[in-house]
Amino acid sequence: MSIKKKYDGIIFDLDGTLLNTLGIYTHIMNELMKKNNFPTHTIKNYREFIGNGTKNLIIQSIPTKDRNEKLTEDLLSEFRLMYENLYTQHSEVYVGILEILEELQSTGIKLALLSNKFHDLTCKCANHFFPNIKFDHIIGQSDIHKKPDPKGILDISHSLKISLDRLVLIGDTEVDLVTAKNAGIDSIAITWGFRNEEKLIPLSPNYIVRNSNDLKQLLLDQYVVL
Numbered sequence: 001m002s003i004k005k006k007y008d009g010i011i012f013d014l015d016g017t018l019l020n021t022l023g024i025y026t027h028i029m030n031e032l033m034k035k036n037n038f039p040t041h042t043i044k045n046y047r048e049f050i051g052n053g054t055k056n057l058i059i060q061s062i063p064t065k066d067r068n069e070k071l072t073e074d075l076l077s078e079f080r081l082m083y084e085n086l087y088t089q090h091s092e093v094y095v096g097i098l099e100i101l102e103e104l105q106s107t108g109i110k111l112a113l114l115s116n117k118f119h120d121l122t123c124k125c126a127n128h129f130f131p132n133i134k135f136d137h138i139i140g141q142s143d144i145h146k147k148p149d150p151k152g153i154l155d156i157s158h159s160l161k162i163s164l165d166r167l168v169l170i171g172d173t174e175v176d177l178v179t180a181k182n183a184g185i186d187s188i189a190i191t192w193g194f195r196n197e198e199k200l201i202p203l204s205p206n207y208i209v210r211n212s213n214d215l216k217q218l219l220l221d222q223y224v225v226l
Helices: 022-035 043-049 054-061 069-086 097-107 119-129 151-160 174-183 197-203 212-220
Strands: 009-012 110-118 137-141 167-171 186-190 207-209
Touching (some): 009 151, 022 043, 043 054, 054 069, 054 110, 069 119, 097 212, 110 119, 110 151, 151 167, 151 174, 167 174, 174 186, 174 197, 197 207, 207 212
Parallel strands (some): 009 110, 009 167, 167 186, 186 207
């Protein structure tokens, strides 16, 4: 597989793409479920719940008959507090990812993060897990930014002064690919995250990558570093 054009900027999703956070989400959510006398869920369940923001994760985790806005907002506040205290635990960078980021950074290509994790927590995770990577722009979920709304991509394009046709988004869930499509940019689907290939194929990403070695080759074979 070879890339068809040279990109000037690469936008990465965080959870499930660069960082395996399934453990921390499972730990926190099951603690909240037990605290409220709700059934807990398996890692496999949470893998499916993740992707559309923390609020959606919480709604999906609560039994249908018990769902209401006040409970959701209360659990959202508790989740955020717990995550702030535990974000360095139960999470790890996927194998090969740090090397890819370091080599991309050495080429001078612009690197950005676009996540549906709360913005402040996205920044904290970037600083902790990728201390040597200087992302040129980081956007997490806020009142004005939430995938699949394309505003995050449009703002990154404007901030980095890179036209949309020279940007590509790399992500692991349907919402990432829809976000790229909504913004009119190319997308690369990776299959080591929270969705399997069968879930991603219908979204028609420009490329599908199954391991970090293939991603490295796809992204870096256009640069002299290889």
